[in-house]
Amino acid sequence: MQEETTVQAVQEGELEAPATEAGTQTQEHALPAPSELDQVKAERDQLLDRLARLQAEFDNARKREGKERQDVRDYTVSNTVEPFLGVMDNFQLALKSEGSIEQLRSGVELILKQMEDALRGLNVVPVEAVGAQFDPRIHEALGSIETKEFPDHQVLEEIRRGYRIRDKLLRPALVRIAANPSQISE
Structure with missing residues (x-):
């Protein structure tokens, strides 16, 4: 708004336009x-x-x-x-x-x-195997042995020992499990 007032004053002859290098620049666009x-x-x-x-x-x-x-x-x-x-x-x-x-x-x-x-x-401990119930999270079954003396899916033989470090399984135990045909697994 102040710029418009200045431009009007210059046009009416009340003020002189500032002299600049290019002759067309206003004071606002001058170099710092x-x-x-x-x-x-x-x-x-x-x-x-x-x-x-x-x-x-x-x-x-x-x-x-x-x-x-x-x-x-x-x-x-x-x-x-x-x-x-x-x-x-x-x-x-x-x-x-x-x-x-x-x-x-x-x-x-x-x-x-x-x-x-x-x-x-x-903190590396062996996985419980022989005598335990088969658990696919810590055991890997390589086969089964048919028997009536042991409950179905009980680990009968440990082929390779499994290990844990604290609660983490390093490797599962390789086992053979009981297959008891007289028990029906459901």
Whole structure:
């Protein structure tokens, strides 16, 4: 509205039109003052510098996080492998031994116990199998044995042991189950 009043005043001769470089620009479209331009350029330079610093900081944080993740992975693997090194040492000693079959067998049983202890230390426990009722969530049936002595679907034989880590199944137990034709499964 003020612009219209100024334009009317110039047309009526009350005011003189401001002199500009192109002769047609009004005062509103004039270039900013040199000090204002320098201020905007300085602000832009500060923002570009800040952006570059933030990008570098982000890249460094990403690299640091990747290295920390690798360090945690290495630490976890070393803590997991350490209990099994003794087991390997004992297997090597058993292979070098010149004892009787009974001595070798008792040595292997001790190594197996050591291995089970190492797994238990990692919260890995065997899945209950023989004598339990077949559960398809933790057992995998490889066959059935027809019998009248045991209830239908009772696990009679463990072919391969299954394991859990806490509540998570690592692998199911491979089993043979009872098939009792005198019991009707519904």
